[in-house]
Amino acid sequence: MLRIGVLVSGRGSNLQAIIDGIDAGKISADIGVVISDNPKAYALERCRRHRIKSKVILREDFPNRRGFEEEIVRVLKEEGVDLVVLAGFMRILSPFFLSHFPDRVINIHPSLIPAFQGLSAQRKAVEFGSKITGCSVHIVDESVDGGPVIVQAAVPVLPDDTEETLSERILRFEHRILPQTVQWFAEGRVKVEGRRVFVEGARYGTLPVNPDLEKF
Numbered sequence: 001m002l003r004i005g006v007l008v009s010g011r012g013s014n015l016q017a018i019i020d021g022i023d024a025g026k027i028s029a030d031i032g033v034v035i036s037d038n039p040k041a042y043a044l045e046r047c048r049r050h051r052i053k054s055k056v057i058l059r060e061d062f063p064n065r066r067g068f069e070e071e072i073v074r075v076l077k078e079e080g081v082d083l084v085v086l087a088g089f090m091r092i093l094s095p096f097f098l099s100h101f102p103d104r105v106i107n108i109h110p111s112l113i114p115a116f117q118g119l120s121a122q123r124k125a126v127e128f129g130s131k132i133t134g135c136s137v138h139i140v141d142e143s144v145d146g147g148p149v150i151v152q153a154a155v156p157v158l159p160d161d162t163e164e165t166l167s168e169r170i171l172r173f174e175h176r177i178l179p180q181t182v183q184w185f186a187e188g189r190v191k192v193e194g195r196r197v198f199v200e201g202a203r204y205g206t207l208p209v210n211p212d213l214e215k216f
């Protein structure tokens, strides 16, 4: 069975969507460990409630990023993790970290990348005046929110949207495309060919989510 490690920094609603998917039998994976770089993250409370192993690893406890990442890698390996899921983890991982999990680190980002990479993607979409934005799950590479895309969902921006109302509308799709992607990995269907990623057997050409969702 696929064993995932989830890296979080905050609220953990995407982590919750994965937990719920596992509990509902829609994801055939288990969570080996959740790692937070923030001791106050609400995601840690979710772990306690669901009896999921969690660990806080603080950047400031290490003299440099390398030491911090070495500790995260050590914990993930110790727990036998073979897919790393960034679910609201607000740090950039170095090539050193990624080399330990080649094409096996995924991230959820609240925009149709490459639009609005980095922080506050939803606010940027409102301020830009976009009419369609969305969310993406992608393989993590050395860029910031720029790695090969696995799946994207399109979400409309409404005239009276604020950052908050738009974030909420996008989040509903985040909670579907991230668990679905984990299940695609669990089924061994994600094929990476350079920048282009294909999910074997998935239905392409659908909106608002492409490729189409199957279980979520």
Ligand code: GAR
Pocket: 009, 010, 011, 012, 013, 014, 015, 087, 088, 089, 090, 108, 109, 110, 118, 119, 120, 121, 145, 171, 174
């Ligand atoms: C989510 O909206 C996620 O897409 C975003 O942070 C939020 C975390 O929420 N991630 C990024 O912006 C990454 N660049 P959550 O803690 O409730 O899952």
